[in-house]
Amino acid sequence: MEQQKTDDRYMKATRANLVHTYDQFPVVIDHGDGVYLYDDHGKKYLDFTAGYAVNSLGYDVPELNRALEKQIRKLWHVSNLYYNEVCGKAAGALLEVSGMDRIFFANSGGEAVEGALKTARRYGHSKGKYKIIAMENSFHGRSMGALSVTWNQHYREPFEPLVPGISFAKFNDLDSVYALFDDETCAVILEPIQGEGGINVATKEFMEGLRRMCDEHDALLIADEVQCGMGRSGRNFAWQMLGVKPDIMTMAKAIGSGFPVGAFAMTERVAENSLTPGDHGTTFGGNPLACTAVLETVKLFREKNIPAHVAEVGAYLQARLDELVRTRVEVTARKGVGLIQGIQVNVPVADVVNRALEKGLLIIGAGSDVIRFVPPLVIGREHVDEMMSILESSL
Structure with a gap:
């Protein structure tokens, strides 16, 4: 009881000190190990x-710890007016796995999207050309530019008017995109x-159609892979699964395995015909610590063959979720690929999430009626089975 009172005081003090922008769960996370987190009572x-979808390699990764400890004794930050070796190496590593040609490091996914929009x-x-076509049900971040291409009115309305020149097409509906294209369109995101x-x-057909439209109108195709990229689809990046290369791509979250870092990358053609010195900048983007996290993450992805592992375990997760669609009336559909999956339910998502939390499982919603599964990419089949057992008892 005394411990509970202490926790209550801690959480009340935290709420009193921080701007109230999150509806937080009444749990104080203390540490992590592998694919498990532990609260301050030791509950697993x-x-x-x-x-x-950030901690791609799980928690307390020895190789990452050692690399960051080594770099932290050497150099934390240096102005981007000067070169630092690890930034160049991290850039080369990400460009190799992403298939792009040039990259700009930022600090988050929202910053990466801002940079991509400015580049376009x-x-x-x-x-x-200045108009941008975005998609219904999209989410690109909460800064003013990223929010302007985010569809949900709940996020947009308090901050309007937003950046002008944005329109929204239906996802996977080429006709709706074509209806919005004109000679002033500079990009589709x-x-x-x-x-x-x-x-x-x-769909592959949708992406191929967008590629044709952008080429015909001299517009740029922007793929936001902040959440779905870096191995989560079973490929390094989801566009590679679909076979349609964008002109600009954003990334963040998993590329640093938990260290705050983002980036936007582009083709050589775009790089040579867009940003020039002074057009865009960042104080902390490309700092040595963040780039060390990126470099070590890419190295571990290669050594552990993470995309192939995701494809295998993701197929098992998909099959187990498909079972729910067949056997549980609460589950109406499964959506997703690899280790970015969701189930559509006809019961309140928050109730399921809260019951799972009580039983020791962390899951989150997506939209109004979807439960989202974006675990660390190193989970095994045994973790899928453990999750499914708790999920079924929580529906």
């Missing part, structure tokens, strides 16, 4: 959220797999 939680506007500036909007996967 199987984590199928990975910090919103800069590319179209001399041609009189989409998540190849929508996360927050309900785990919706773009």
